[in-house]
Amino acid sequence: MGRNAMQPDNKLPVDKSALHVISLVSIGAHPTSGRPRRAEQDARAVELGLQIAGDNLHVLHAGSAEEPALRAYLGMGLKELHVLEQPKDADALPGLADYIRESGVQLVLAGTQAETGEGSGMLPYLLAEKLGWPLVVGMAEVESMNNGTAQVLQALPRGQRRRLKVRLPFLATVDNAAPKPRQSAFGPAQRGTLDVEQIEVVIDELFTAAELTPAKPRPKRLKVIKAKSGADRMKAATAKASGGGGQVLKGVTAQEGAAAILKLLVEEGVVR
Amino acid sequence: MSDIIRRDPRAEWIARNRLHPLHAAMQPVQTSWMGPNGVMRKNVHGIGFIGPNGIKRIDRSGVQQGRTVKRSASVEVQLPLHRVAAPAFYIAVVPDMVGGRLSSHDRDLLGLAHGLAGQDGAVLAIVFGEHKETAFDTAGVDRLLVMEGIEFAGYCPEQRVQGLRAVDNQFDPRHWLLPDSRSGGGELGRRFAASIGERPATRVWQVKDEQATGRAGAGLEDLARPVSRLILPTAECAEPVSETRHEALLVELSTAIARSLPRIEDLGAVAVDPALIPMAEAEFVFSGGNGVKDWALFHRTAAALGATEGASRVAVDDGFMTRDRQVGASGTWVTARVYVAVGISGAIQHLQGIGACDKVVAINLDPTCDMIKRADLSVIGESAAILDALIEAVESYRNGAKRDAA
Numbered sequence A: 001m002g003r004n005a006m007q008p009d010n011k012l013p014v015d016k017s018a019l020h021v022i023s024l025v026s027i028g029a030h031p032t033s034g035r036p037r038r039a040e041q042d043a044r045a046v047e048l049g050l051q052i053a054g055d056n057l058h059v060l061h062a063g064s065a066e067e068p069a070l071r072a073y074l075g076m077g078l079k080e081l082h083v084l085e086q087p088k089d090a091d092a093l094p095g096l097a098d099y100i101r102e103s104g105v106q107l108v109l110a111g112t113q114a115e116t117g118e119g120s121g122m123l124p125y126l127l128a129e130k131l132g133w134p135l136v137v138g139m140a141e142v143e144s145m146n147n148g149t150a151q152v153l154q155a156l157p158r159g160q161r162r163r164l165k166v167r168l169p170f171l172a173t174v175d176n177a178a179p180k181p182r183q184s185a186f187g188p189a190q191r192g193t194l195d196v197e198q199i200e201v202v203i204d205e206l207f208t209a210a211e212l213t214p215a216k217p218r219p220k221r222l223k224v225i226k227a228k229s230g231a232d233r234m235k236a237a238t239a240k241a242s243g244g245g246g247q248v249l250k251g252v253t254a255q256e257g258a259a260a261i262l263k264l265l266v267e268e269g270v271v272r
Numbered sequence B: 001m002s003d004i005i006r007r008d009p010r011a012e013w014i015a016r017n018r019l020h021p022l023h024a025a026m027q028p029v030q031t032s033w034m035g036p037n038g039v040m041r042k043n044v045h046g047i048g049f050i051g052p053n054g055i056k057r058i059d060r061s062g063v064q065q066g067r068t069v070k071r072s073a074s075v076e077v078q079l080p081l082h083r084v085a086a087p088a089f090y091i092a093v094v095p096d097m098v099g100g101r102l103s104s105h106d107r108d109l110l111g112l113a114h115g116l117a118g119q120d121g122a123v124l125a126i127v128f129g130e131h132k133e134t135a136f137d138t139a140g141v142d143r144l145l146v147m148e149g150i151e152f153a154g155y156c157p158e159q160r161v162q163g164l165r166a167v168d169n170q171f172d173p174r175h176w177l178l179p180d181s182r183s184g185g186g187e188l189g190r191r192f193a194a195s196i197g198e199r200p201a202t203r204v205w206q207v208k209d210e211q212a213t214g215r216a217g218a219g220l221e222d223l224a225r226p227v228s229r230l231i232l233p234t235a236e237c238a239e240p241v242s243e244t245r246h247e248a249l250l251v252e253l254s255t256a257i258a259r260s261l262p263r264i265e266d267l268g269a270v271a272v273d274p275a276l277i278p279m280a281e282a283e284f285v286f287s288g289g290n291g292v293k294d295w296a297l298f299h300r301t302a303a304a305l306g307a308t309e310g311a312s313r314v315a316v317d318d319g320f321m322t323r324d325r326q327v328g329a330s331g332t333w334v335t336a337r338v339y340v341a342v343g344i345s346g347a348i349q350h351l352q353g354i355g356a357c358d359k360v361v362a363i364n365l366d367p368t369c370d371m372i373k374r375a376d377l378s379v380i381g382e383s384a385a386i387l388d389a390l391i392e393a394v395e396s397y398r399n400g401a402k403r404d405a406a
Helices: A040-056 A066-075 A093-103 A123-131 A186-191 A230-237 A253-269 B010-016 B105-117 B157-171 B186-197 B295-305 B313-317 B346-355 B370-374 B383-405
Strands: A019-023 A026-031 A036-038 A058-061 A082-083 A107-111 A139-147 A149-155 A161-167 A170-174 A191-199 A213-216 A246-247 B032-034 B040-042 B090-093 B122-128 B142-149 B173-179 B201-208 B211-216 B221-226 B230-231 B264-270 B284-288 B307-312 B338-342 B358-363 B379-380
Touching: A019 A040, A019 A093, A036 A040, A036 A066, A036 A107, A040 A058, A040 A066, A040 A107, A040 A139, A040 A170, A040 B370, A058 A066, A058 A093, A066 A082, A066 A186, A066 A191, A082 A093, A107 A123, A123 A170, A123 B186, A139 A170, A149 A191, A149 A253, A246 A253, A246 B173, A253 B338, A253 B358, B090 B105, B090 B157, B105 B122, B105 B173, B105 B201, B122 B157, B157 B186, B186 B230, B221 B379, B284 B295, B295 B307, B295 B383, B307 B313, B346 B370, B358 B383, B370 B379
Parallel strands: A019 A058, A019 A107, A058 A082, A082 A191, A107 A170, A246 B379, B090 B122, B090 B173, B122 B142, B173 B230, B201 B230, B284 B307, B284 B338, B338 B358, B358 B379
Antiparallel strands: A026 A036, A139 A149, A149 A161, A161 B264, A213 B221, B032 B040, B201 B211, B211 B221
16 A cells, blocks of 8 residues: 555546435534534535535434524535424434435435534434444545445544445544535525425433533643652652663664564554 | 662751750660679670671761661552452443553543442453553453454454443443543444443543533533433543552453444555654654764655654754654654654653653664663664664565465
């Protein structure tokens, strides 16, 4: 595998006309002001959906159709947005599951977690469990789709990628490794239509027992020194690089030294 | 015991000062006195002191005064063993085991589990696949369940959920704790929650008085709720176990784990251009300093190893590397798992920058430098020769692996 292994040679591996994709969107909150906006990760899900399916992308929202921030998704170049109308404290899961099951799509994209409300990130998992579909967490790119399977890249921490083969249909969540969302234009946002559908409301019981409060800043963890004597405390405060512990290879040939280094690198799994 | 003889100036001063209330106590142990029959008695064992080489010395010059008390420096203490013979209940923890070892997040979780278990409960740690951890006992693991086997190799979240379900059936833990991290725990915990139909408390940063407090939404709000059965805590949710030692007894599953047909197939890691990974979060950093003379060879070695390049301040100041590659106090604080320092002597500012690194390898000419003291493996020698040999060794290793696969 060379340096360009991330970019497949054929840039259009997916037949756009045959593929139907749903992106799930929610109302976000600005991290500082808290004002409603398009949610960052959901916008990435829409962007990825547009790149995969083009015009065959359906964007679905469960909640209030009145929210002006919802139109920011339409400003990304969508003609319409489907809304399953329900109040704020309703459970989005049953309505979404029914809609997706009837729609016959091959791929459902969602953000990792909501920016408002509980934000537990459980919705894609519960949806996958309910639909019986496989779930890919942190999808960064779809490489190819054929014969009922898809080859995708999953984003791992520390900028790593993993290639997965998953059978269709499947659910995928996207995080910040997915492509950056395009800008939202005001004109198309106002021209786009909202297709509102009334569904049965199931109230979520969470907030009967729990309450939301403004986030408390978390205390910084202090370095606790459990020294019994003053000498130990002094030692802990002035500790420099402590000797010992490490293996020192002295007077060995370069080959032996290199072999020892390579052995450690292979053991740690950084050289593959 | 410290082998350094230490003077106690205060005790010496008290011994000289006849008016001090402690003067008598500070006098040397009496070595000769008049017996009841007028015979001089001597205690020959009380004379003198043990010298630095372990030989008894008698100082007759009169300098030696006060009690010859041996004071001990820090001694490796054996922590008290916390034993749970018959656990009333279990608290299950599934650590991430990044790189096969307990991470600090995992240790925080074990600390929280220990708090939840109290005196009667046992902390049960479930580890998938092979591990390299040797300190489960001091991390607070009472029972250890290792699930090995070909089915748990690689990325297999669905099979792991099956394994956790088997544990759930057999041990019925009072609480399940999984780290809410990006390195696997957050995903596995949520999959498991969806599978057993429990509502987890996510991003929990405090568990106190039967209340779990976690961040909600985008982190602007807190959500306090009664402690749920499944908890996904963030890092620093509790203090790690530090005052007790635990048994870490191996337990086994009595039933076989259901094999789920994998719907997601792991095709392995993809080679990512290491130069594109931000240095602060790179896993493997190959760093050069003043001791590197052949920079073309250095770049070739980094490419051969597939490592992200770093540099010390000197190398950057001399123009061999760009400023954004500088590691240390005024550059980037790296968090690499493996850090290779070539020709870096280890100024304190540089050592601060690699404080979070797990394994440090040093290649240096000077066997006394500070980097060698920090490093887990040091090779003393000319860097150019070692780098050449390293390139060769990596290539032959990769070719050998290919031949084995074929």
